[in-house]
Each structure stands twice: as C-alpha cells, then as structure tokens.
C-alpha cells in the first residue's frame with residue numbers, strides 16, 4: 178500500500194498578473210489521504226485542475242503509476258483512474274439519483290442495472306442513498322453522495338475532493354470519513370483540499386503546503402497543531418478574533434411572525450419567525466443549509482417581499498420595501514452564493530462594487546457612474562480585506578473562491594451598515610482570513626451595528642454571537658445567550674432533522 182501513485186514535478190501555470198502554480202512538486206502514495214493546504218489563492222484549485230485535466234500546465238510533468246501522465250481533458254483523467262468531487266455539484270434537481278449518475282458516465286448501463294450498482298456501492302461504502310429519489314429533495318450531504326458514488330463507479334485510483342465537508346453536518350462528516358477510510362484501505366489515494374484544519378488532523382496522513390503558488394513545506398497533520406498548520410500557510414502568526422465589551426442600543430431590526438411560502442418546488446417555507454436584534458448585538462443563526470437560510474436572507478434583503486409589519490427596521494415596517502430602498506436605509510445583506518448571486522462572474526470587481534454600493538457610497542451622478550470613486554472604493558475593499566488579486570479591474574470569476582468571499586463581505590462591511598445580514602461569511606475562507614472577517618463583524622457590532630450571522634459553522638457562531646438560535650425546516654428555535662451553550666443543547670435547538678442519519682456499514 179505504500180507505492181507511489183502520482184508524482185508531480187515542477188508544474189507551473191500562470192494567469193495574467195499571477196503565477197498560480199510555480200514549479201510545484203509533490204507525490205501521493207497509494208492508500209494515503211494527502212491534504213493540500215494553503216491560504217486563499219495559494220493555488221490549490223489550479224493544481225488539482227491540472228491533475229484532473231481541466232487546466233493544461235505551462236510546464237512541468239506528472240507520472241501516474243510510473244508512466245507519463247498528461248491528461249488533455251477530464252475524460253482522459255477519468256480513464257487513467259483519477260476522479261474528482263467538486264465543491265459545487267452539477268446535478269439536475271428534477272431528475273432521479275440514478276438518472277443523474279447516468280449523465281456523468283461515458284457508457285451508462287440500463288437504468289435498472291445502474292440502480293442496482295448504485296445500491297451496491299452505497300452499501301459497500303456506507304453512503305446511504307436511494308437511486309430512485311429525486312435529487313431536488315436531497316440534503317446537501319446526500320447530493321454529495323451522488324457525486325461520490327458517480328466517481329466510485331469509475332473505480333478510481335485517485336479521488337480528488339475540493340472542500341468536501343463545507344456543506345455537511347457533523348454526522349455527515351463522520352459518514353464521509355468512514356467511507357474515505359474504507360477506500361484508502363483498498364489502496365485508493367485521496368487528495369483532499371480543506372480549510373478545516375481539525376478535520377485534516379483527524380483524517381489526513383500527509384499534507385503539502387502551498388503559499389503564493391509554491392510548495393513551502395510538508396507535515397504530518399496528526400502531529401501538528403491546527404494553529405501551526407495555519408501559520409505555515411500564512412508564513413507568520415495571526416491573531417484570533419477578540420470581543421470587546423459592547424453596550425447594546427435600541428432594537429435595530431425586528432421580525433414578527435414572518436411566514437412565507439416556499440419559493441419553488443425545492444425551497445423551504447418560512448414559518449412564523451420572530452426575533453429582534455439590538456444595535457451593537459450579533460445574533461447567530463445556526464442550522465443545516467436548506468432549512469430556510471436562503472429564504473430568510475431573501476426576506477430580509479427585500480428580494481422576497483413579506484407583509485409590511487413583518488420586518489421593521491428602526492421601528493418602521495419595511496416588509497414590502499424593495500432591496501435598493503432597504504440598502505439606502507442601512508440594511509445590507511451578503512448572500513451565501515458568491516458567484517452569480519453576491520457577485521456577477523464576468524463583471525470586474527469595480528462593476529461588482531457598483532452593484533451594491535452605488536447609493537450608499539455615492540458612486541453615481543445624474544445617472545452616470547463616477548468611475549474614479551468606484552475604483553477608489555474597490556481598492557479600499559481590496560486593501561482592508563486583503564483580497565489577493567492583480568487589481569480592481571479583474572473579473573470576479575478569476576478570483577480564488579476565498580478571495581471573492583473576502584471581497585463580498587468587505588464590500589458590505591465598508592458601507593457602514595446599520596444592520597448587516599450575512600450568510601456563511603467565511604465559506605471557503607482560510608483560517609487567517611476567516612479570523613479577520615469575524616473580527617470585522619465584531620468591530621461592526623462594537624461600532625453600533627446590528628449583525629445577523631447565518632452560518633453552518635457552529636464554532637464561528639460561538640466565537641462571535643451574543644445570542645444564538647437555529648433554523649430547522651423553516652422554523653426558528655428559541656433564542657438563547659451564546660455564552661455557556663453546550664453542544665447538546667445546540668443539537669436540540671437544531672432539531673436534528675437531518676442529523677439522525679446513520680451509516681449502514
């Protein structure tokens with residue numbers, strides 16, 4: 178089980194203004210879980226895309242099982258035994274699990290045979306999944322299993338996983354890790370990208386660390402602390418977020434008996450939600466994604482309209498007020514999905530700044546854009562939030578995931594909101610940058626803003642929230658002070674709707 182599987186030698190890939198991978202070398206052995214660590218923009222995705230045939234290196238070589246390996250496209254990589262599970266799943270909601278799996282196969286068997294094979298793989302690897310279910314009805318964890326099973330049906334020798342646990346409940350993470358350990362016991366190697374360092378310590382045998390496109394070191398995660406790994410990534414020490422004592426002011430936002438029907442077949446209805454947040458306070462809303470988080474954010478942002486009095490901003494009913502008017506009045510939001518929703522992929526960062534900041538930052542005059550002012554504000558975001566990019570004219574889609582996330586949050590924080598609502602503010606963001614974003618949210622509250630943080634990351638919520646509640650199937654739990662809240666109590670508040678799943682291994 179210790180033979181070398183993949184050897185990467187001097188891989189280089191440059192994009193305009195940045196060398197994403199600069200002579201990267203490392204090796205993966207059969208049967209090991211190998212972590213790829215690095216801060217946002219370090220070059221992890223670019224490296225795995227080259228291994229999977231999605232990006233062609235400018236120079237460098239790879240060998241797989243000792244033979245030259247240079248996949249021109251993913252199909253060639255798959256044929257050579259390399260599979261990849263992406264961060265964003267490419268599944269069709271209206272189709273069944275088996276139909277979705279068939280779509281990703283070169284030569285799919287008859288659906289009935291495929292369903293049997295899916296059941297077999299699902300049993301063997303402890304990944305509960307019914308091939309006949311409609312994908313739109315599945316939780317994020319179950320959707321991921323569709324992708325994993327699609328990969329396993331190809332009998333891979335190397336499985337690449339890009340941030341696989343960011344959408345999973347703790348129980349689903351356990352199921353996934355059990356599956357991955359089974360695979361490695363059979364000699365499959367796993368290349369694992371994640372910013373969750375404790376998970377890496379629990380799962381991975383070796384780690385390679387990238388910084389600014391170069392390999393800067395390796396470590397044995399089990400023997401290295403999470404902080405030491407984070408500091409190897411950044412190249413220096415960084416501060417954990419600090420809370421300062423805060424005086425709470427008047428109620429800034431109040432939601433009363435907010436009910437809304439589900440926006441579509443696969444959405445979640447909001448049921449009688451009530452809460453109030455004072456100036457200077459951080460309210461944390463936990464829960465597994467898909468329990469009404471997006472719908473609550475849409476109701477607060479004004480993308481979905483409620484009854485006038487269902488949402489009150491500084492005492493005034495705004496439930497039927499549109500997004501621009503709410504922004505003008507100081508209620509700002511940053512949705513979860515950064516590409517497409519929070520940012521337009523093909524537009525530059527400057528244009529993306531204008532999309533949400535035009536009114537509050539005074540970036541328009543007589544219907545014309547004040548380009549200089551927009552560029553200056555964009556530069557301010559880039560500097561204050563350490564967004565790694567060649568410049569403000571870069572298209573949003575060219576940023577690494579974590580850097581775009583820093584931009585999206587920075588753009589709202591710097592507009593001095595009176596109420597800020599964020600959904601998964603540090604999704605895909607490295608440890609140091611996540612600490613900086615959390616600090617920015619705390620600072621905002623310290624300066625008198627009311628902050629509502631919707632997140633699946635319980636550690637994050639405990640770190641910054643004054644009070645905590647959870648969304649479960651569109652209902653909000655009781656709201657409790659975050660300090661001293663135990664894991665068990667939090668579990669009860671989350672309702673366990675998706676948490677009781679047990680792997681039949």
Ligand SMILES: Nc1ncnc2c1ncn2[C@@H]1O[C@H](COP(=O)(O)OP(=O)(O)OP(=O)(O)O)[C@@H](O)[C@H]1O
Nearest residue numbers: 192197217218219220221222223575576577578579
């Ligand atoms: N298609 C592209 N066009 C231009 N620049 C790109 C492109 N893809 C990546 N880059 C740049 O290459 C660098 C490395 O990006 P990459 O996505 O590999 O980082 P990463 O380590 O995966 O980051 P994250 O943890 O944020 O996902 C970044 O500076 C990024 O902006």
